[in-house]
Amino acid sequence: MKIQGKMFLWLALFMLVMAIVYGVWSKEPVGTTGLFLAFGLSVMIGYYLAFTARRVDAGAQDNKEADVADDAGELGFFSPHSWQPLSLGLGGAFAFAGVAFGWWLVFVSAPLLIIGLFGWVFEYYHGENRTQ
Structure with a gap:
């Protein structure tokens, strides 16, 4: 989960830069507000994932030497026939x-x-x- 948290935090940084650049160049409030809101949402998701990664065991995606098969196994219960x-x-x-x-x-x-x-x-x- 650490890598996903870092990805969202980097995405948040990119959204912040783009919101500032877009706001200065376009002077259009709706798009600028949307980009700032996307920045806020990315920060919230990134913080949650980074915070949760400290409390749970490291997964295979956090190990750079791991194979795809290392992450195999049961991920949870998913209803097979729900309408x-x-x-x-x-x-x-x-x-x-x-x-x-x-x-x-x-x-x-x-x-x-x-x-x-x-x-x-x-x-x-x-x-x-x-x-x-």
Whole structure:
């Protein structure tokens, strides 16, 4: 994780330089603000990754002598057959399209978002006192 943190911090430095150069040359506030916000987001992600890298064991990506096979193994649990991301994606797409086409589309997309969110959160929940 150390290398990812350094990459984001270098990216943040690049974004800061570009924001200053762009702001001085163009005098355009929207693009300059966007670049400064990108700088801030890169700093936050880079700091989080660098901070977390100090608390966890070094991974294979942190060892310059490591092979690709050294990082093999289980990375976590990923649901193999979940339909909930599709519902969330469609609901989110309709909600954002509602900004352009009309706010009524946001109200139409709300049930898709709610169904997708609750379905994803409670997908593997079977109750506390279930005997099966």
